Amino acid sequence: MPRTPSGPLAHASSPTAPASTAAFLGLGLCLFAACIVGILSRPTGFLASFWPANALMLGLLLRLPQLAHWKAWAVALTAFVLADCLTGSELPTALWLSVANLCGVACGWWFLHRLHPALLGLRRQTSTLYLFAGCALAAAGSTLVGADTGAQLFRNSWSQTALMWFSTELMNFVLIVPLILSAPGRGQAFWPRIASARAALLLLLPLLSVIAAEYAAITLGGPGALAFTVPALLWCALSYRLFTTTLLSMLVCTWKVASVSMGVFDFTPLHLEAAVSLRLGLTLLSLGPLAVACSQVARNELMRRLDHAVNHDFLTSTLARGAFLSQGQRLLERLHRQAVPSAVLMLDIDHFKRVNDLHGHPAGDALLCALAQTVSQVLRPQDLLGRMGGEEFAVLLPGVPAATAQQVATRICAAVRDQRLALPGGAVLQATVSIGLVLTDGSPQTLEGLLHAADAALYQAKAAGRDRWQLNLARADLAVNPLA
Numbered sequence: 001m002p003r004t005p006s007g008p009l010a011h012a013s014s015p016t017a018p019a020s021t022a023a024f025l026g027l028g029l030c031l032f033a034a035c036i037v038g039i040l041s042r043p044t045g046f047l048a049s050f051w052p053a054n055a056l057m058l059g060l061l062l063r064l065p066q067l068a069h070w071k072a073w074a075v076a077l078t079a080f081v082l083a084d085c086l087t088g089s090e091l092p093t094a095l096w097l098s099v100a101n102l103c104g105v106a107c108g109w110w111f112l113h114r115l116h117p118a119l120l121g122l123r124r125q126t127s128t129l130y131l132f133a134g135c136a137l138a139a140a141g142s143t144l145v146g147a148d149t150g151a152q153l154f155r156n157s158w159s160q161t162a163l164m165w166f167s168t169e170l171m172n173f174v175l176i177v178p179l180i181l182s183a184p185g186r187g188q189a190f191w192p193r194i195a196s197a198r199a200a201l202l203l204l205l206p207l208l209s210v211i212a213a214e215y216a217a218i219t220l221g222g223p224g225a226l227a228f229t230v231p232a233l234l235w236c237a238l239s240y241r242l243f244t245t246t247l248l249s250m251l252v253c254t255w256k257v258a259s260v261s262m263g264v265f266d267f268t269p270l271h272l273e274a275a276v277s278l279r280l281g282l283t284l285l286s287l288g289p290l291a292v293a294c295s296q297v298a299r300n301e302l303m304r305r306l307d308h309a310v311n312h313d314f315l316t317s318t319l320a321r322g323a324f325l326s327q328g329q330r331l332l333e334r335l336h337r338q339a340v341p342s343a344v345l346m347l348d349i350d351h352f353k354r355v356n357d358l359h360g361h362p363a364g365d366a367l368l369c370a371l372a373q374t375v376s377q378v379l380r381p382q383d384l385l386g387r388m389g390g391e392e393f394a395v396l397l398p399g400v401p402a403a404t405a406q407q408v409a410t411r412i413c414a415a416v417r418d419q420r421l422a423l424p425g426g427a428v429l430q431a432t433v434s435i436g437l438v439l440t441d442g443s444p445q446t447l448e449g450l451l452h453a454a455d456a457a458l459y460q461a462k463a464a465g466r467d468r469w470q471l472n473l474a475r476a477d478l479a480v481n482p483l484a
């Protein structure tokens with residue numbers, strides 16, 4: 001690991017603006033605290049059995065790319081050396097160990113930071129494999145640079161020190177980096193919304209099964225008991241968020257390593273190679289639930305995209321005809337049960353054929369998108385907007401009295417009239433829209449019937465000169481203070 005920022009740090013000067021000085025200082029403080037935790041876990045005469053600082057730094061650099069700057073490496077080196085020196089290490093030793101640690105972080109960062117964001121964000125089925133490769137590279141990088149110092153310091157053979165160093169580092173990276181990568185961001189909820197006590201109990205079951213499996217493992221004992229929690233963790237991976245699964249995996253794995261060394265299990269590794277093997281085995285076992293959790297995330301994302309593709313118009317992203325009809329009908333039935341009034345609008349762009357003929361089909365498509373955007377800006381989140389075909393859109397306004405529905409129709413006409421669409425060739429499009437409006441008083445109606453009535457009113461609006469709305473006269477008794 002070079003002392004000055006070069007190699008991987010050249011990539012750190014990424015297009016994203018570097019973080020503030022306060023952020024680098026915060027990073028330094030976090031790393032210093034993590035080093036102290038690691039040093040406290042260091043048995044006399046040997047390497048630390050838990051060293052979270054390297055994995056913490058790698059995770060933060062990957063999660064917050066604006067931290068990937070030479071300042072971060074300088075701050076980290078200072079924090080690592082300071083923590084070692086303040087706890088009794090000599091400066092040359094502290095420097096060598098710190099450089100070895102940062103060399104491992106640099107190797108992992110070099111490999112992982114160039115992955116596709118979805119792959120790195122654990123949203124692909126193969127994410128676990130790539131993450132494991134990056135963690136193994138990071139562990140190997142720091143082992144190669146640091147094992148010699150460890151061997152000299154603690155008077156163990158190079159191979160024994162390297163094995164211990166590698167297994168500890170791999171465990172730290174594999175358990176901590178996914179935790180940081182999957183941590184909920186700003187505005188994202190930590191816990192799922194729980195609708196009822198029964199739902200809460202169902203949600204607790206996978207967690208309870210982890211505790212039960214751990215109890216069975218301690219009771220039965222033996223080396224095989226170390227894998228008893230795997231099915232329960234797989235259940236957690238299928239039931240919980242990715243972050244919860246990574247957190248549980250980390251806790252279970254850390255507990256197992258600690259419980260073996262505390263003698264909770266009747267299985268005790270007799271020599272260093274057995275201890276290394278145990279640590280590597282536990283680390284690799286935790287990859288199973290992580291892989292399942294990543295597959296769940298990938299599957300859910302795919303389902304969301306599929307659902308969007310099926311239910312939304314590919315051009316304007318408004319509801320597709322079928323989705324508008326089914327969602328609208330369900331909404332109408334609910335409104336009917338509550339005896340709440342509502343309104344249906346049928347919109348049609350005026351002389352749209354001319355736009356296609358004069359400016360071409362792509363300009364027509366752009367106008368359709370712009371219109372959908374303009375109309376949705378006038379609507380409330382609970383209103384439904386769907387494209388019924390061609391240049392025809394429909395709107396369902398739930399829970400609005402007649403006067404409000406007429407105001408909305410007026411606002412849509414004005415917003416479309418005021419909208420200007422600049423075309424790539426320099427021309428500017430201005431469009432108008434005609435609207436047919438039908439009101440319901442909450443009595444039973446089918447959406448198809450209301451759309452038919454709105455369509456009839458739309459024809460009248462077109463015939464009356466366009467750029468206006470027309471109330472369906474069959475239901476005009478419901479209107480108050482018509483504004484047309």
Ligand SMILES: Nc1nc2c(ncn2[C@@H]2O[C@H](COP(=O)(O)OP(=O)(O)OP(=O)(O)O)[C@@H](O)[C@H]2O)c(=O)[nH]1
Nearest residue numbers: 348349350351352353354356361362364365390391
């Ligand atoms: N660009 C584009 N054009 C479409 C799309 N779907 C339908 N159209 C065109 O929309 C035009 C509709 O024309 P008409 O039904 O004659 O209506 P209009 O010209 O708007 O006239 P009025 O409705 O009477 O004001 C046709 O030229 C269709 O080809 C689409 O997805 N993209």
